[in-house]
Amino acid sequence: MKYFGTDGFRGRANEGLNVDQAFKIGRFVGWHYGLDQGRKARIVIGKDTRRSSYMFESAIIAGLVASGADVYMLHVIPTPGVCYEVVDGSFDCGIMISASHNPYTDNGIKLVNREGYKMEEEVLEQIEAYIDDEFEIPLATANQIGCTVDYMQGRNRYIAHLISSANFSLQGVKVGLDCANGAASSVAKPVFDALGADVRVISNAPDGFNINVDCGSTHIERLQRLVVEQGLDVGFAYDGDADRCLAVDENGHVVDGDLILYICGKYLNKHGRLSGGTVVPTVMSNFGFLKALDIASLNYVTTAVGDKNVFACMRENGYSLGGEQSGHIIFGDIEKTGDGIMTSLRVMEVMRAERETLSELVRPVRLYPQTLVNVTVEDRDGVMASEAIAQAVAEAEERLAGNGRILVRASGTEPLVRVMVEAETEGEASEIAAAVADVVRSVA
Known part of the structure; x- marks a missing residue:
C-alpha cells in the first residue's frame, strides 16, 4: 500500500497527508458506496481533538456530499465510537480522523466498513489509485448532491452502550482517568460517573495542540503520580483516539496490554467465555x-x-480475545476493534468479580526486561532486506539461547525500524538492542 498503513492513512498534516488527498478520499467513498451502486450513501464521521482534524473533516465532508453521500457528523468521539455507530446505525461505512498517539502536528484518516472493522484492502487500493489520478469519477448533480446531519445522538448511544456493557457497580471505587486531552475527554468520565465511581480526571482539557503531550498512554507518569498521591484503587490512561488503554495499579505500577490480556483471558476462561481457551497477542508481546x-x-x-x-x-478462527502490548485490546464478543474505555470496564469487571486488587491479579506474571530502540530510516523495506541485519539477529538469538528473544521490524505507521530485545536482565537486553540498532543505522 502506498498511503494506507496498518492504521489508516497517516502523516504530518498538510505534508504527509494533505487536504486535497482528504477531499479525494471523501469523493471516492461517497461515490463507491452511493452513485456507483445507483443509490445514496450514508456515511458516519468522527474526529479527535487535534487542530487539523477540523480542516480534514471539512475536506472529507465536501468530497462526500459532492459525490452524493449524506454525512452524519459525530464530532469528537473515540475511534471505537465510530466503529460501533457504523453497525448500530446501519451506515455504509465510517470515517475517523485521528493520528492516535502521534503528536498534534500529525493526523490520519481511518476507514471502517459497514461491519465495524477496518476497510478491506481492495477498496483502499482503489482509493489510492484515485488519489493518484488513475481514473475519474462523476460529481453528483441536482438532487443527487448529499447533505450533512448533526448526529450527536450517535455519540450518546455509544456512551449508553459502554454503560450498559457493565453489569456491576463501581460505588466506592476510586478511579483515575487520563484522557490524553483527546477523544476520551468527553466520554470516559460520564461512563464511570454513571457506574457510581469516585472519578479523578486529568488531561481532559483539549485545546487542539495538547493531545498526547506528556499525558495519556504514551506518557503515563502523571497518572502514576495521581494514583499514588490520591490513594486511588486503579487508574486508566487512553491515547488520542481512545482505542487503547493502559492501567496503573494501586501501587502506581503500570499494567500494560500484555498484563490486561492475561487477567482478562484467565477470568474469561474461568467462566467459559474465552473461545477456544485462546488469547491472540502479537509478536511484540x-x-x-x-x-x-x-x-x-x-x-x-x-x-x-x-x-x-x-x-x-x-x-x-472464532477467537474472542486479542490485543497488543500497547493497549489495543479487542473483546470480540462485544466489539470488533480496540476500545480503551471498554477495556478499562472489563478490567474493573475482573477486579470486582475476583475481589482482588490489580496488583494481586497480575502477580503471577514475571515480565522479562524489554528494551525497544527505534531507528529512523528512509527505506524501511530496503533496510529490512539487509543480510547484515539478518546476521546480527542470528548472533543475538544465539547469545539469548532461548532465555529471551529479539524482534526487528519495520513500523507500519512511521519511517522507523524497531529493534526489540527481551532478556533475563535489563543490562543484557539493552546491550543486545544497542548492538543490533547500530547495525541497522549502518545500513540505513
Missing part, C-alpha cells in the same frame, strides 16, 4: 507473558503487529 499463559493453561496464537492483524486472526 513479552516473553514472560507468554510463559504465564502456558502456566495458566491458556493457548495463544501470535500475529503480526497491528490490531487489524489481531482481529483478522480472531475473526478467521
